[in-house]
Amino acid sequence: xxxxxxxxxxxxxxxxxxxxxxxxxxxxxxxxxxxxxxxxxxxxxxxxxxxxxxxxxxxxxxxxxxxxxxxxxxxxxxxxxxxxxxxxxxxxxxxxxxxxxxxxxxxxxxxxxxxx
Amino acid sequence: xxxxxxxxxxxxxxxxxxxxxxxxxxxxxxxxxxxxxxxxxxxxxxxxxxxxxxxxxxxxxxxxxxxxxxxxxxxxxxxxxxxxxxxxxxxxxxxx
Amino acid sequence: xxxxxxxxxxxxxxxxxxxxxxxxxxxxxxxxxxxxxxxxxxxxxxxxxxxxxxxxxxxxxxxxxxxxxxxxxxxxxxxxxxxxxxxxxxxxxxxxxxxxxxxxxxxxxxxxxxxxxxxxxxxxxxxxxxxxxxxxxxxxxxxxxxxxxxxxxxxxxxxxxxxxxxxxxxxxxxxxxxxxxxxxxxxxxxxxxxxxxxxxxxxxxxxxxxxxxxxxxxxxxxxxxxxxxxxxxxxxxxxxxxxxxxxxxxxxxxxxxxxxxxxxxxxxxxxxxxxxxxxxxxxxxxxxxxxxxxxxxxxxxxxxxxxxxxxxxxxxxxxxxxxxxxxxxxxxxxxxxxxxxxxxxxxxxxxxxxxxxxxxxxxxxxxxxxxxxxxxxxxxxxxxxxxxxxxxxxxxxxxxxxxxxxxxxxxxxxxxxxxxxxxxxxxxxxxxxxxxxxxxxxxxxxxxxxxxxxxxxxxxxxxxxxxxxxxxxxxxxxxxxxxxxxxxxxxxxxxxxxxxxxxxxxxxxxxxxxxxxxxxxxxxxxxxxxxxxxxxxxxxxxxxxxxxxxxxxxxxxxxxx
Numbered sequence: 001x002x003x004x005x006x007x008x009x010x011x012x013x014x015x016x017x018x019x020x021x022x023x024x025x026x027x028x029x030x031x032x033x034x035x036x037x038x039x040x041x042x043x044x045x046x047x048x049x050x051x052x053x054x055x056x057x058x059x060x061x062x063x064x065x066x067x068x069x070x071x072x073x074x075x076x077x078x079x080x081x082x083x084x085x086x087x088x089x090x091x092x093x094x095x096x097x098x099x100x101x102x103x104x105x106x107x108x109x110x111x112x113x114x115x116x
Numbered sequence: 117x118x119x120x121x122x123x124x125x126x127x128x129x130x131x132x133x134x135x136x137x138x139x140x141x142x143x144x145x146x147x148x149x150x151x152x153x154x155x156x157x158x159x160x161x162x163x164x165x166x167x168x169x170x171x172x173x174x175x176x177x178x179x180x181x182x183x184x185x186x187x188x189x190x191x192x193x194x195x196x197x198x199x200x201x202x203x204x205x206x207x208x209x210x211x212x
Numbered sequence: 213x214x215x216x217x218x219x220x221x222x223x224x225x226x227x228x229x230x231x232x233x234x235x236x237x238x239x240x241x242x243x244x245x246x247x248x249x250x251x252x253x254x255x256x257x258x259x260x261x262x263x264x265x266x267x268x269x270x271x272x273x274x275x276x277x278x279x280x281x282x283x284x285x286x287x288x289x290x291x292x293x294x295x296x297x298x299x300x301x302x303x304x305x306x307x308x309x310x311x312x313x314x315x316x317x318x319x320x321x322x323x324x325x326x327x328x329x330x331x332x333x334x335x336x337x338x339x340x341x342x343x344x345x346x347x348x349x350x351x352x353x354x355x356x357x358x359x360x361x362x363x364x365x366x367x368x369x370x371x372x373x374x375x376x377x378x379x380x381x382x383x384x385x386x387x388x389x390x391x392x393x394x395x396x397x398x399x400x401x402x403x404x405x406x407x408x409x410x411x412x413x414x415x416x417x418x419x420x421x422x423x424x425x426x427x428x429x430x431x432x433x434x435x436x437x438x439x440x441x442x443x444x445x446x447x448x449x450x451x452x453x454x455x456x457x458x459x460x461x462x463x464x465x466x467x468x469x470x471x472x473x474x475x476x477x478x479x480x481x482x483x484x485x486x487x488x489x490x491x492x493x494x495x496x497x498x499x500x501x502x503x504x505x506x507x508x509x510x511x512x513x514x515x516x517x518x519x520x521x522x523x524x525x526x527x528x529x530x531x532x533x534x535x536x537x538x539x540x541x542x543x544x545x546x547x548x549x550x551x552x553x554x555x556x557x558x559x560x561x562x563x564x565x566x567x568x569x570x571x572x573x574x575x576x577x578x579x580x581x582x583x584x585x586x587x588x589x590x591x592x593x594x595x596x597x598x599x600x601x602x603x604x605x606x607x608x609x610x611x612x613x614x615x616x617x618x619x620x621x622x623x624x625x626x627x628x629x630x631x632x633x634x635x636x637x638x639x640x641x642x643x644x645x646x647x648x649x650x651x652x653x654x655x656x657x658x659x660x661x662x663x664x665x666x667x668x669x670x671x672x673x674x675x676x677x678x679x680x681x682x683x684x685x686x687x688x689x690x691x692x693x694x695x696x697x698x699x700x701x702x703x704x705x706x707x708x709x710x711x712x713x714x715x716x717x718x719x720x721x722x723x724x725x726x727x728x729x730x731x732x733x734x735x736x737x738x739x740x741x742x743x744x745x746x747x748x749x750x751x752x753x754x755x756x757x758x759x760x761x762x763x764x765x766x767x768x769x770x771x772x773x
Binding site for chain 2: 221222223224225226227230231233234388391392395396399440443444447448451453454455457458459469472473476563564565566567569570573
């Protein structure tokens with residue numbers, strides 16, 4: 001996996017993970033579904049998925065940059081993903097959610113392809 | 117202009133500011149020297165380590181200086197440990 | 213009365229309240245300087261591409277050199293270059309305490325340079341012709357046709373404001389203030405997790421607060437790291453107590469400290485003379501031991517029997533992709549016996565843990581690792597940090613603009629209105645004005661005549677001159693007008709940069725991309741992106757001022773005049 005592929009993967013996973021964490025919160029869940037509350041189960045699921053995606057983003061980083069630089073890169077991609085999530089959710093929450101799902105799916109597929 | 121000057125630069129704010137900036141730097145320096153004294157690496161390494169640790173300590177000192185304690189307490193709280201650390205350094209270095 | 217004034221003041225109220233006071237005032241008074249330092253630091257990430265764009269005459273030269281290299285005209289081989297360097301030093305500087313030879317680049321081609329310490333113990337250098345070994349005049353050496361500081365201006369301004377030691381101290385103090393503002397901000401931000409992804413647009417003061425929080429919190433690890441490492445790099449200057457106590461004060465103490473840190477095993481001259489042996493065998497052995505091509509050869513005590521030969525390596529881009537610590541390989545030989553005195557593998561340090569920490573700290577600050585991707589991530593986070601500071605300063609005034617400053621005494625007593633006016637002006641000059649100075653510097657590079665003496669200083673003069681004019685403009689014009697006008701000019705200068713380049717130098721963006729010159733293209737595309745941002749802000753402010761002049765909104769309390 002080269003640097004460009006790893007960058008794309010790390011960013012996609014970070015964006016999707018941050019979006020999941022965002023929509024696990026009541027105020028952003030409301031922006032998405034117009035429902036005033038979010039069930040505890042759904043919140044937990046979204047948080048777990050989000051955390052999992054963020055953790056998974058470590059892998060392409062370490063692949064392309066090794067461990068020491070990879071962790072620094074990972075933190076950078078987390079920030080990049082979070083910044084875009086905030087910007088997108090404020091403009092179009094549904095769009096942000098859709099983008100997150102697409103990116104997560106694409107990341108899973110591309111990770112399999114590029115690692116094979 | 118004068119009443120404004122007296123009100124803003126009241127003894128409390130200026131005193132606290134000086135304590136934070138000067139007293140904090142004194143404490144950080146004293147810690148740097150203390151670490152340079154007690155760390156077991158070669159002296160130059162210990163000096164370097166002392167410098168690197170001193171900055172976070174300076175930060176914490178300034179933060180604390182602007183917490184709800186009287187400015188008198190701030191002066192004491194920064195100068196006293198500085199003196200203690202400096203004294204300890206002198207004693208330990210002298211004895212070595 | 214004093215108690216009422218200080219309600220919510222320094223050290224008043226609860227812990228969070230007191231920290232909010234600290235955050236506001238420490239943040240505000242340093243915001244303008246910190247924005248300038250931070251933004252130029254962000255630009256400094258791309259020092260080399262900027263320098264490349266600013267020396268267009270050099271491109272042809274670079275390509276010619278590359279072509280010459282490829283076709284086999286690489287000057288002397290390693291052995292020849294080393295021999296020439298040695299002969300030159302023996303002839304011209306036989307009594308020096310140190311000779312330093314840089315025989316070639318990582319491919320064995322390129323310049324041949326030699327260095328030594330002059331009478332003032334400063335580095336002195338000479339360049340030798342890599343094909344003949346003869347010294348080159350300063351004129352003959354390929355200094356840039358277009359004399360310029362290039363991107364290094366942003367580096368120098370960033371860490372010492374072009375002001376030597378005094379500038380270093382000012383920036384160091386500002387860095388400490390940044391740490392204070394960061395920590396007090398985190399303490400004050402009560403709903404830091406709940407507000408993590410919150411940004412409410414078009415809500416005036418609330419939007420500014422959300423923006424300020426978002427750019428700060430979402431890049432917080434970077435902000436803390438960059439502020440601390442920036443200070444720690446200059447630790448010897450900013451925190452000299454330990455050095456003073458154990459090594460002495462002044463430059464002698466500092467020198468003794470550095471020697472103790474890095475060269476504690478340096479032997480004293482023996483007094484017996486011995487010619488420096490041929491260097492090539494040492495270099496070949498060293499390259500094998502450390503696994504890197506030779507970058508520099510340092511001879512300590514040349515001409516003495518106790519001489520040492522240190523061979524330093526080049527880091528490759530591939531290895532710096534994956535390694536945090538940028539120290540190169542080094543092998544130290546005894547010149548007399550040829551035994552290996554010390555072997556340092558790439559990434560190791562000569563000293564212990566503290567030296568390693570210091571080396572990594574420097575690398576983290578200057579992003580010397582990870583290639584282009586990491587540079588762009590640092591650039592993004594740098595822009596976020598700049599936005600954090602700018603939005604904080606703007607938020608300060610947005611909060612206070614609507615307030616009626618008449619009957620009740622303001623924060624600054626009777627001077628409050630004047631202080632607010634000053635802050636408004638400083639905001640414009642520090643943010644939009646600095647932008648103008650930076651893009652103006654690039655315009656100056658193309659417009660200042662090439663042959664002019666002290667050309668580089670003229671470019672700097674345009675930078676500082678434009679900035680000063682921006683300050684004047686911001687203090688004379690009403691704040692809203694000042695913002696619009698400076699942002700408008702900024703947008704124009706940024707967006708027209710490629711056109712300027714084409715008119716003055718005949719190089720266009722498509723041509724750059726076609727020949728793969730992504731450094732120049734990157735500079736112009738980034739400038740245009742900034743221009744688009746400035747243009748959007750200018751349009752937004754224009755529409756808002758037009759709205760506020762309509763009869764309907766005249767009655768409302770508009771944010772901003």
